[in-house]
Amino acid sequence: GNSVTQMEGPVTLSEEAFLTINCTYTATGYPSLFWYVQYPGEGLQLLLKATKADDKGSNKGFEATYRKETTSFHLEKGSVQVSDSAVYFCALSDSGGGADGLTFGKGTHLIIQP
Amino acid sequence: SAVISQKPSRDICQRGTSLTIQCQVDSQVTMMFWYRQQPGQSLTLIATANQGSEATYESGFVIDKFPISRPNLTFSTLTVSNMSPEDSSIYLCSVGRGSDQYFGPGTRLLVL
Numbered sequence: 001g002n003s004v005t006q007m008e009g010p011v012t013l014s015e016e017a018f019l020t021i022n023c024t025y026t027a028t029g030y031p032s033l034f035w036y037v038q039y040p041g042e043g044l045q046l047l048l049k050a051t052k053a054d055d056k057g058s059n060k061g062f063e064a065t066y067r068k069e070t071t072s073f074h075l076e077k078g079s080v081q082v083s084d085s086a087v088y089f090c091a092l093s094d095s096g097g098g099a100d101g102l103t104f105g106k107g108t109h110l111i112i113q114p
Numbered sequence: 115s116a117v118i119s120q121k122p123s124r125d126i127c128q129r130g131t132s133l134t135i136q137c138q139v140d141s142q143v144t145m146m147f148w149y150r151q152q153p154g155q156s157l158t159l160i161a162t163a164n165q166g167s168e169a170t171y172e173s174g175f176v177i178d179k180f181p182i183s184r185p186n187l188t189f190s191t192l193t194v195s196n197m198s199p200e201d202s203s204i205y206l207c208s209v210g211r212g213s214d215q216y217f218g219p220g221t222r223l224l225v226l
Binding site for chain 2 (some may be wrong): 032
């Protein structure tokens with residue numbers, strides 16, 4: 001079956017540092033890949049997505065590239081802010097995400113210190 | 115996107131009782147999903163609910179424990195039956211729209 005593995009947290013960085021959160025997946029076929037973010041006290045929000053190999057999803061300064069050869073979808077941001085402190089989930093869907101349930105990683109708690 | 119509400123937002127229940135969680139979306143959708151997020155864990159899909167058909171359950175989840183209704187294209191309910199402390203979790207509904215999936219705020223359940 002499908003699975004998603006992402007780096008364990010918490011990850012603690014200083015403001016303006018470079019961020020990478022690793023995500024690798026196992027799936028048959030060609031899944032769609034997603035990053036969701038859960039800010040403290042809030043619900044789960046779609047951050048970005050990519051639906052085919054070599055696609056780059058981007059939003060709010062975050063980027064992730066769908067790498068089929070390494071089955072990875074690492075999340076990056078060049079300069080993090082305190083407001084980026086949240087839990088980040090990598091997820092995949094066999095289809096486009098609107099028609100199938102998602103398989104989630106365990107989540108990475110990111111803490112940004114001023 | 116989609117505006118999704120859930121009721122109740124949280125509840126404390128006694129073991130052996132049942133709780134029904136409601137999920138309302140602001141416009142019609144075909145696909146609705148129910149997930150569970152146990153403390154400190156990731157989200158796990160419970161079932162997929164299409165309007166007018168029986169819900170499809172994932173491995174490890176059964177209809178007797180988690181009956182689901184989907185009476186129309188904007189509403190669904192999940193019942194957690196005969197609860198035990200192991201059912202203490204956050205329960206989330208989500209909807210599929212285009213190639214994306216959007217989540218409700220969740221229902222935080224504590225079973226004593």
